[in-house]
Amino acid sequence: GAGVSQSPSNKVTEKGKDVELRCDPISGHTALYWYRQSLGQGLEFLIYFQGNSAPDKSGLPSDRFSAERTGGSVSTLTIQRTQQEDSAVYLCASSSQTGGNTIYFGEGSWLTVV
Amino acid sequence: QKEVEQDPGPLSVPEGAIVSLNCTYSNSAFQYFMWYRQYSRKGPELLMYTYSSGNKEDGRFTAQVDKSSKYISLFIRDSQPSDSATYLCAMSVSGSARQLTFGSGTQLTVLP
Numbered sequence: 001g002a003g004v005s006q007s008p009s010n011k012v013t014e015k016g017k018d019v020e021l022r023c024d025p026i027s028g029h030t031a032l033y034w035y036r037q038s039l040g041q042g043l044e045f046l047i048y049f050q051g052n053s054a055p056d057k058s059g060l061p062s063d064r065f066s067a068e069r070t071g072g073s074v075s076t077l078t079i080q081r082t083q084q085e086d087s088a089v090y091l092c093a094s095s096s097q098t099g100g101n102t103i104y105f106g107e108g109s110w111l112t113v114v
Numbered sequence: 115q116k117e118v119e120q121d122p123g124p125l126s127v128p129e130g131a132i133v134s135l136n137c138t139y140s141n142s143a144f145q146y147f148m149w150y151r152q153y154s155r156k157g158p159e160l161l162m163y164t165y166s167s168g169n170k171e172d173g174r175f176t177a178q179v180d181k182s183s184k185y186i187s188l189f190i191r192d193s194q195p196s197d198s199a200t201y202l203c204a205m206s207v208s209g210s211a212r213q214l215t216f217g218s219g220t221q222l223t224v225l226p
Contacts, residue, residue, distance in 0.1 A: 004157070031211065042202065042216035042217050043202070043214075091157055093157070103211045103214075105157030105159065108155075
């Protein structure tokens with residue numbers, strides 16, 4: 001696609017439920033990143049994919065968080081048993097190569113856990 | 115102490131003013147410095163990118179890096195209401211996008 005596409009754009013969920021957030025990167029981009037942005041905080045790195053593999057999962061905050069990428073394209077970030085502190089904007093980004101700094105962000109999925 | 119510190123603002127200026135946005139950092143190994151602009155409910159977009167120390171100019175925007183002071187700045191000349199956004203600094207050691215460290219952002223409003 002023309003840009004990074006994320007869905008849903010907004011999600012309100014009850015504490016304890018699981019949520020799935022989807023990212024469709026720019027066509028042809030091999031690298032894909034997930035970040036979390038909380039109010040008043042900078043972007044927090046969660047996970048990075050090169051193709052379908054995730055060489056760096058160091059930012060995932062707990063084992064409730066997981067992500068996968070299939071076909072070298074679409075990625076899904078899953079949060080199990082959501083907690084209120086999971087409320088944030090989840091941003092996906094992609095780049096054409098891991099060696100470059102130019103990454104392109106989607107508009108984010110705004111998650112609210114009530 | 116955070117690796118990258120950025121005054122969150124909010125900063126409000128009249129149209130036409132010169133705006134100065136700043137970040138300080140603690141990791142002397144940072145070599146690549148970026149500024150992102152983020153409009154409300156949008157993703158960040160890359161505005162300026164510099165390597166090592168020095169200045170870089172692009173239209174009304176100038177990025178400055180002072181590695182000796184561990185201090186970077188973004189100047190906006192002749193500010194416009196369309197510049198109203200949150201500005202995030204970011205930096206990395208290796209130039210790899212997966213190692214970017216972001217500041218928390220400064221919220222700027224340019225009043226018409």
